Amino acid sequence: MxxxxxxxxxxxxxxxxxxxxxxxxxxxxxxxxxxxxxxxxxxxxxxxxxxxxxxxxxxxxxxxxxxRQPVSQIIGYRDFWKHRFRVTRDTLDPRPDTETLVAAALELPWRSVLDLGTGTGAILLSLLADRPGARGLGVDLSEAALEVARGNAAALGIAADFRRSDWFSAAGGHFDLIVSNPPYIAADEMPALSPEVREWEPRVALTDEGDGLSAYCAIAAGAGPHLSPGGWLAVEIGPTQAAAVSAIFAACGLQQIGLRHDLDGRDRVIMARNPG
Missing domain, CATH: 1.10.8 (Helicase, Ruva Protein; domain 3)
Known part of the structure; x- marks a missing residue:
């Protein structure tokens, strides 16, 4: 042998x-x-x-x-931030680039957080683990993804709520912070993605089947009524989208718009504040 x-x-x-x-x-x-x-x-x-x-x-x-199935799907998990998260074909694979969003959000003052399109729950659960006493809600269109997120929360011993929602439709309430890693890949960019992403991750979590900006329009338009006065919105973006997303946020009345870069120096996170 x-x-x-x-x-x-x-x-x-x-x-x-x-x-x-x-x-x-x-x-x-x-x-x-x-x-x-x-x-x-x-x-x-x-x-x-x-x-x-x-x-x-x-x-x-x-x-x-x-x-070309991703290694994380084969072994069943991905290490992200400080924890290990179960992943399946129903969720995006949490990527190191997205840790930029977690780091940026932890710089802000907040005690409640809403995660739009939560997937595995990696962003929300990472934030709550580092902010004891805070409350959090993760929403997603996919019930299968929500089951993965609930399982991750239980495995990590982190209290969080999860709810099926089309963006804000079932969110309810006000939050000090809203975060999201929305589908931002334009439809014409999809063929260039690696097979591991294009063929194995949920397409609805990758692209809006348009220019890659429609999710930011929906998030910015709905954020105001769900943000506490002075609350923050922080989203992951594609590396060429900073100007467009900043303009969308400004047009919706958000202020103090800022940019964060990932470890490779690429534009990765846009943050903005609700003037309240």
């Missing part, structure tokens, strides 16, 4: 031959998944013959990756 090193090398070569740039790293993560071991424990395990029950698990995981 092959040892882990041989199996890992073969799998990495197969992924690389399929054009997957992250072949070696992906194969290693999937090996840990198949063996049920954390990364730091793999060194010794790879020198041993593959356990019989791990062989089909590893092969199934590699086959899924060859179909």
């Amino acid at each position: 092959r040892d882990g090193h041989a199996a890992l090398a073969e799998a990495s070569a197969r992924l690389a031959a399929a054009g997957i740039d992250t072949a070696a790293g992906d194969a290693l993560v999937l090996m840990g998944h198949a063996l049920g071991l954390p990364r730091h424990a793999l060194r010794d395990a790879l020198a041993q013959p593959m356990p019989p029950d791990a062989v089909p698990r590893f092969e199934e995981a590699i086959a899924a990756r060859l179909e």
Whole structure:
């Protein structure tokens, strides 16, 4: 029976031959998944013959990756901010870029937060975990995504409410902070996305099937009645959308509009304040 090193090398070569740039790293993560071991424990395990029950698990995981299924969906989770979140095909995969939104929101004074299009709940739950005593509501059109978010909240022991809503339709009440990572990819940009995103993540969470700006119009138009006086709105944007989103917010009467960059220096978050 092959040892882990041989199996890992073969799998990495197969992924690389399929054009997957992250072949070696992906194969290693999937090996840990198949063996049920954390990364730091793999060194010794790879020198041993593959356990019989791990062989089909590893092969199934590699086959899924060859179909360009994201690693996070195969292993079932993504680490984001300070926590681990379950992900499925019903949710966006929380990305490091979105941590910029969490960091920006934590700079602001708030005790209540509304997350529009919550998906896995990663943004909302990360914020609530770092703001003890705050209350939060996450809304989404997808009941399947809401079930994932509720499960993540329960697993992390974080109290949050979740509700099915088309933006503000079922939100109710007032909040000191509204956050969102809305669908901002224009329809004509979709074909250029990687297969991992284009074919495996929910399309409705990626694009508005238009110019990528309609969600910001809906959010800005509805934010005022749901923001406390002096409350803040913070949204993730695409790296070319800062001027357009700022103009949309200004046209809706929001003030103190600011921009935050992600770790790669790209425009990533627009923040604005309700004059109240």
